[in-house]
Amino acid sequence: MTTRHTVAVLGGGSFGTVIGNIIANNGHSVRLWLRNDGLAATINSSRENSVYLPGYHLSDRLYATTSLRESVADADIVFVAVPGKSFREVVQQLPRMISGDSQVISLTKGIEPGGFRLMSQILREELPDNPLGVLSGPNLASEIALGHVSASVIASESPSVTRCIHDLLHCEAFLIYASDDMYGVELGGALKNVYAILAGVGAALGFGENTQGMLLTRALAEMSRFAVCLGANPLTFLGLSGVGDLFVTCSSPLSRNYQVGLALGKGRPLEDILATMDQVAEGINTLGLLKREADSRGVPMPLVDGLHAILYEHREVEDVLTSIMHREQAQDVEFVIR
Numbered sequence: 001m002t003t004r005h006t007v008a009v010l011g012g013g014s015f016g017t018v019i020g021n022i023i024a025n026n027g028h029s030v031r032l033w034l035r036n037d038g039l040a041a042t043i044n045s046s047r048e049n050s051v052y053l054p055g056y057h058l059s060d061r062l063y064a065t066t067s068l069r070e071s072v073a074d075a076d077i078v079f080v081a082v083p084g085k086s087f088r089e090v091v092q093q094l095p096r097m098i099s100g101d102s103q104v105i106s107l108t109k110g111i112e113p114g115g116f117r118l119m120s121q122i123l124r125e126e127l128p129d130n131p132l133g134v135l136s137g138p139n140l141a142s143e144i145a146l147g148h149v150s151a152s153v154i155a156s157e158s159p160s161v162t163r164c165i166h167d168l169l170h171c172e173a174f175l176i177y178a179s180d181d182m183y184g185v186e187l188g189g190a191l192k193n194v195y196a197i198l199a200g201v202g203a204a205l206g207f208g209e210n211t212q213g214m215l216l217t218r219a220l221a222e223m224s225r226f227a228v229c230l231g232a233n234p235l236t237f238l239g240l241s242g243v244g245d246l247f248v249t250c251s252s253p254l255s256r257n258y259q260v261g262l263a264l265g266k267g268r269p270l271e272d273i274l275a276t277m278d279q280v281a282e283g284i285n286t287l288g289l290l291k292r293e294a295d296s297r298g299v300p301m302p303l304v305d306g307l308h309a310i311l312y313e314h315r316e317v318e319d320v321l322t323s324i325m326h327r328e329q330a331q332d333v334e335f336v337i338r
């Protein structure tokens with residue numbers, strides 16, 4: 001017999017809503033936690049998240065609440081889908097509300113400001129006894145909502161977590177794959193946001209497909225170089241959460257990070273773009289943290305340096321992009337298995 005779970009999803013933005021709804025459609029009871037009373041009431045009455053995913057019908061098994069305590073009460077699985085900068089303040093409240101057996105899974109593709117902490121590290125620090133995991137992959141929320149077949153990776157050190165989350169989420173239009181490399185999977189999801197901004201800039205400037213292909217491939221090389229330095233397995237980047245997500249986010253106008261890049265490439269100032277965005281583009285925050293971390297570890301990341309120069313040193317986009325590609329390492333593939 002299939003186990004019926006009680007699931008909490010913390011964060012009622014586009015991704016939290018779509019993941020909660022997949023789980024509810026799979027027959028489980030879901031409570032979506034959000035901050036906005038009016039939106040919670042609308043979701044419960046009209047079965048639609050009119051702010052973040054208008055037109056997407058929500059299951060009767062999904063119930064929205066603004067009470068964190070109510071959302072996690074009796075939940076045996078808790079997903080966290082708030083931006084990286086708010087992640088700790090939310091999970092810090094959980095130890096006094098959930099049991100040590102509840103699984104806690106990050107959906108967030110960001111880095112904590114003020115250092116270089118991944119979401120799984122924050123979970124480990126705040127919830128040392130709970131089974132943990134991260135879910136990441138090429139998962140544009142609005143495409144999932146439209147029913148396009150998508151796939152994601154559940155990564156955990158615990159095989160029972162990967163099995164359970166697979167069974168919870170897997171369905172005809174949302175396929176779940178497993179990994180035991182939590183760091184590699186979440187680094188792929190967080191780092192690709194930076195390169196999606198760069199790809200958007202390139203698209204605005206009319207870069208050819210050859211140039212875009214070069215940028216994407218060199219981005220993968222750069223990400224792998226950095227991840228190896230942090231102890232992740234570079235081969236993880238060949239999977240859905242690495243090359244899969246890098247490809248989709250660097251080529252889709254639906255990506256918020258790509259949209260930031262497009263606007264920058266058209267000459268809009270960053271402050272102006274961010275002031276008019278009502279959804280999170282994690283790559284902006286990640287860029288500064290990544291540059292500082294790479295510099296302090298001595299990892300060459302010319303694309304990161306270039307984007308940083310465009311955003312914060314007010315350098316001309318075309319000059320920067322040309323000069324960074326010429327100072328790239330000559331080696332094509334750096335990590336080979338012999």
Ligand SMILES: NC(=O)C1=CN([C@@H]2O[C@H](COP(=O)(O)OP(=O)(O)OC[C@H]3O[C@@H](n4cnc5c(N)ncnc54)[C@H](OP(=O)(O)O)[C@@H]3O)[C@@H](O)[C@H]2O)C=CC1
Nearest residue numbers: 012013014015016035081082086108109139140141279280
């Ligand atoms: N959208 C996508 O396609 C995907 C997103 N992700 C990742 O999921 C994470 C969430 O993204 P997404 O759902 O798109 O974001 P959205 O911008 O759509 O929504 C963000 C949500 O987080 C809430 N929130 C923000 N700050 C806080 C806080 N301090 N406390 C509680 N809630 C807060 C917002 O609430 P409020 O409305 O009250 O501001 C809102 O519900 C990001 O890390 C993103 O990279 C991952 C895969 C796909």
Ligand SMILES: O=C(CO)COP(=O)(O)O
Nearest residue numbers: 137138139140255256257
């Ligand atoms: O992570 C995503 C797709 O996998 C969503 O990307 P954006 O946050 O850029 O919209």
